Amino acid sequence: MTMKHYFLGFLSIIILLGSCKSLQEKGTEQYLSGEYQYAINTFSQILEEDPENLEANQIVAESYRLSNRIEKSTPYYEKLAEEDPTFENYFFLGQSLKAQQEDEKAKEAFEKAKENTQDESLLARVDQELSGIAFAKGIENYWPYHELVNYRELNTSGPDYAPIVSEQFLYFTSARQASGIYPATGAPYTKLFRTRAEDLRVDVSGIQPLPEFQNEEGLNQAAAAISPDGNTIIYARGNSTSPKDLPETALFVSYFRGAGFTQPIWMPVNEDEFWWNSTPSFSPDGEVLYFASNRPGGFGGIDLYKATKLANGDFGNAVNLGPNINTAGNELFPRMAPDGKFFFASDGHPGFGKLDLFVAETNEEGKQIITNLGENINSSADDFSIFFTNYPKEGFLSSNREGGVGDDDIYYFEDKTPTPKIVNVLLNVTTKERVAGEEDQILQQARVVLYDGNNKQIGGDFSNSNGRVRFTMEPEADYTIITSKGGYFSKSITYTTRGKTPDPSTLIQDVTNVSLDTTVVLDQLILDKSIILENIYYDLDKAEIRADAAVELDKLVQILKDNPAIRIELSSHTDSRSSDAYNLDLSQRRAQSAVDYIVSQGIDPDRLVAKGYGESQLIIENAQTEEEHQVNRRTEFKVIEIQE
Incomplete structure (x- = not known):
């Protein structure tokens, strides 16, 4: 190498180091300001020249994790764990691998995380992750016949999520018609939209920005909740880059007053402007507000809370839903069903990766059971924000799984339980009388009554001129038939249709009629006759x-x-x-x-x-x-x- 070339090379290194320092300061400021996507872009430039830069790897990894894209952080945590084998680096590496369904590699990372701590709470969290991986292999579908379909005509290349239906309108969050980029994710800011809908049928040509009040520019407006009477709208608002705006995402409310809705106002249930509050929903009667928050005193990450309606119409006295629902991970998008079952999204309960949808319900012993809805609803990506249009058979949810139109997409689900093959059992009862020395004779106008297995009368008639009465019965069931007539001994007999009808799974026609026959013979009731x-x-x-x-x-x-x-x-x-x-x-x-x-x-x-x-x-x-x-x-x- 000539001296000239050496000097030029040395000068290039000096210039590069100077620019790296400038980029590093810029990227660090972006990271500390929560502008995670900008920080990723900045530090990625540094990593192109210096792939071993640990600080750059760490900030890119953390930026992906903190902006809910932990699956993209794997190569950066791998580098960190190799050079700096701490609990955090191995634990987050395990989570990123788990989010990609790399279960065996994830288990190796979690085991190495355990080797780097003696903290009982951290060890317990790792064990929860490991048990979750094992548990996920045995998860059954909560609704075996529910089918999930991407609502492609409704979705865009950006985020579309949090659908709810109120008064024949579908409300949802979307980045369409966005003005500005959300620095944390690099995605456009979101607004609230609505269009006409009836059940699952949505007018995709009539989508418009929320008309009740105007969407604001330069921040995210998302996840609306509308009270059952349609008079209150609560939604999450935040992520503004303006230093004059609120520092954190908060719940805002708009009330219907006279001719229209009021301008949204900050809700007292937020309590502190530095606490994150979002994903609201109402109870079926509108008296309870459920929401997600990172306020102090929770069980880790984001927890679910409920607040009751006060005398002035506000919501207050927020209460954490407890450690059975909330975990060290994140719980969001609560939904209370009409029958008391509680649906929510979580990445802390055992699942298929990232956010999954769960249901909490009380069993016969009074214990609350948490159940993953299964792989016909959940995926290895984020699955969240369930809403029922016809509980529990159909509704909407959101997911950013592979195969979608864009980022978060809106999906609809329907119960596709096969129509059962119907078997009608027609029983012909013939009534006869016993005549000594002769064949049994037809007995007309005998009263024949049919009882089911619970001794409930389900039919009754008098035998016709042919001694016949017909009943419609269920297959695989037990009955009692009581026959009586004046001057005769009444008689009760048991009758079963078990084993007398074909297996419905072998039938081709939707309805099959099976005709059966039985005879009841009555003896004459004569005084002093032996x-x-x-x-x-x-x-x-x-x-x-x-x-x-x-x-x-x-x-x-x-x-x-x-x-x-x-x-x-x-x-x-x-x-x-x-x-x-x-x-x-x-x-x-x-x-x-x-x-x-x-x-x-x-x-x-x-x-x-x-x-x-x-x-x-x-x-x-x-x-x-x-x-x-x-x-x-x-x-x-x-x-x-x-x-x-």
């Missing part, structure tokens, strides 16, 4: 009720329950073997044993008379065979009274 109870057996010379006899007696129990107006005589008969006295005593004991069993099943004993006839009423005189003796050994009942 009716033999079949299969009532006793052990030799004993009167105790056997298990098989109990089964048959249960049928008589049901007859008595179905016919509460009758009294019966229950009689026992023996064959002619053994003495008259012995047979009379044995039959009386057997009859009484049967009555005692029936009483034990809940039948009033006053409705029963036990009578032993011994061998005095033989059906077959001079019986010779065992079969003939068996005919004589029988148990009967007869109705002896019908109470009015």
